[in-house]
Amino acid sequence: MSVRRIGIIGTENSHVDQFVRFLNIEERHPGNRAVALVGGRTERNEALCRTGNIGLVVENPADLIGHVDAVIVSSRDGRTHREQAEPLLAAGLPVFVDKPFAGSVADAQALIAAAERSGATLGSGSAxxxxxxxxxxxxxxxxxxxxxxxxxxxxxxxxxxxxxxxxxxxxxxxxxxxxxxxxxxxxxxxxxxxxxxxxxxxxxxxxxxxxxxxxxxxxxxxxxxxxxxxxxxxxxxxxxxxxxPADYTAPPLARFIDACDRNEPQKDRSAVLAPIAVxxxxxxxxxxxxxxxxx
Incomplete structure (x- = not known):
């Protein structure tokens, strides 16, 4: 069985500990594995690599292209999400953007447009x-x-x-x-x-x-x-x-993986944009x- 290789951006977020546990330790989604982290060889990334047996660490989000099949963007500051996710969506990679989807309507619209141009799966959502x-x-x-x-x-x-x-x-x-x-x-x-x-x-x-x-x-x-x-x-x-609940990030991750399996958006684009507009x-x-x- 082929493995969907997943890269993770924004490892300062505690959500990443759950994502790595679900994917690599508990193997809740067979065929899906976190294989790469972004942000360089920081103490935090080294610890995650040991915990999840992750072999690749790169400096920048775009460095993931060619090494992964999907990406989770989990950076705490939503204002960084467009810069991090847009080139990956443009490359056709499925991307899950952890909450908040973006820090402005303009950024949200740009991410949606990038996904629509490439046909990439785009997911987001609060637990x-x-x-x-x-x-x-x-x-x-x-x-x-x-x-x-x-x-x-x-x-x-x-x-x-x-x-x-x-x-x-x-x-x-x-x-x-x-x-x-x-x-x-x-x-x-x-x-x-x-x-x-x-x-x-x-x-x-x-x-x-x-x-x-x-x-x-x-x-x-x-x-x-x-x-x-x-x-x-x-x-x-x-x-x-x-x-x-304790494993509150599990449902959003499961929904994103299901959307990737079906090769379609996680949900209607208007539902992604509406919370940011409000x-x-x-x-x-x-x-x-x-x-x-x-x-």
């Missing part, structure tokens, strides 16, 4: 989409009647060095869109307000008939608020904690101090 709380809310949403509001709460730091709210805030946004059935969100189509008081940012926007409220609380001193979602409808309220509207509204959106 929060797969937690049991999302399944519970989806199954019980009908009890709330016609949906009027989705309220999300979770940790995120607007001052994070990893592109501010994009680093952790993307989880809230992707979960909310999952609960709405992943609607198409055209960039610039939302009217969004956002305000900050101390360690908390509250953002309000609307998609169709549903108001969305995001509450981002900055973690501090080893404490952080949990992810939580509340659905309010015309006949009731349904709420659930959104708790990540979060960019939040960060722009917060930065400007005025509503973001159409006049």
């Amino acid at each position: 929060l989409r797969f937690v049991s709380g999302i399944s519970y809310l989806t199954d019980h949403a009908g009890q709330c009647g016609a949906l009027r509001q989705v309220a999300m709460t979770g940790p995120a730091d607007p001052d994070s060095e990893y592109a501010g709210l994009f680093f952790y805030g993307i989880h809230q946004v992707e979960a909310a869109l999952q609960l709405l059935g992943d609607p198409v969100v055209e960039p610039g189509s939302l009217t969004t307000t956002a305000s900050r008081h101390g360690d908390t940012v509250v953002a309000l926007t609307r998609i169709g008939d549903v108001s969305l409220t995001f509450t981002f609380v900055t973690p501090s001193d080893g404490e952080q608020t949990s992810f939580h979602a509340t659905l309010t409808g015309t006949s009731g309220v349904c709420a659930a904690a959104l708790t990540l 979060l960019e509207s939040v960060t722009d509204a917060l930065a400007s101090g005025a509503p973001y959106g159409k006049d």
